[in-house]
Amino acid sequence: MRQLKEQEMKSVIEKLMKYIGDNVRKLIERTDHHYSFRLHNDRVFYAREDVIxxxxxxxxxxxxxxxxxIGKFTKTGKFKLLITALPVIADYAQYKxxxxxSSEQSFLYGNHVTKGGLGRITENTPAYAGVVVYSMGDVPxxxxxxxxxxxxxxRAQPITNVLLHQSDVGEYIRSESELLT
Known part of the structure; x- marks a missing residue:
């Protein structure tokens, strides 16, 4: 387990900024404990310093x-955010x-969200911004x-895609079933 190199840290921060914006600073400079990012087997972990x-x-x-x-580096060197990062980014999400x-199950099966399935959206959400998806009961x-x-x-039609799926909590179950077959 090692600290991230400068380029790796830049990739991680850029990806996190897409979802939590300037709150990345709050994530790194927490007041309760000192946290940091570490790399182990191409996966990036976010942990307290005393645990490390x-x-x-x-x-x-x-x-x-x-x-x-938080995520992993692909063989090509790109950083991919994993669903295990959801509890971290949900706390600091900029757009929700x-x-x-009726559309929760469809999203959990890996489908995009249409306007008909949209309950609410954060005001002033720009196009192509990273968003965290919640149920109406505020469950990420x-x-x-x-x-x-x-x-x-x-102004969109009810069948227009308004959210492009990236990852969901049903992903683990889908990936496990692929391993069993």
């Missing part, structure tokens, strides 16, 4: 995870979308990219 210090005593080959897995109960379901701005959503 304790993990140093364990051999690298025996460590599976430390803290919250709430789904009607996943994240995606807004296909249209808030103003465009009001």
């Amino acid at each position: 210090t304790a993990a140093i005593t364990v051999p690298r080959k025996k460590i599976i995870s430390v803290g919250t897995c 979308v709430w789904l009607k109960p 379901l996943g994240f995606g990219v807004s296909a249209r701005s808030t103003a465009d959503c009001r």
Whole structure:
């Protein structure tokens, strides 16, 4: 487990900024404990420093995870945000979308969201901004990219895609079923 290199840290921060904007600073400079990002087996973890210090005593080959897995670096060197980052980014989300109960299941199956399934959307959400998706009961379901701005959503047809799916909490179940077949 090592600290991120400058280019790696830049990639992680850029991806997080897409979803939480300037709140990245709050994520890094927390007042309750000192947190940092660490890289282990191409995965980026967000953990408290005291937990990282304790993990140093364990051999690298025996460590599976430390803290919250934020994402991973692909073989081409790009950073991909994983669904395990949802609890972290949901707390600091800049733009939010709430789904009607009728479209929650469709989103959890990996589909985009149409205007007909949109319950609410944060005011002044620009097109192609990273958004966190919630149920009407304020339970985070996943994240995606807004296909249209808030103003465009009001004028759109009910079958128009307003949110492009990126990741959801049903992803784990889908990936596990693929491994079993």
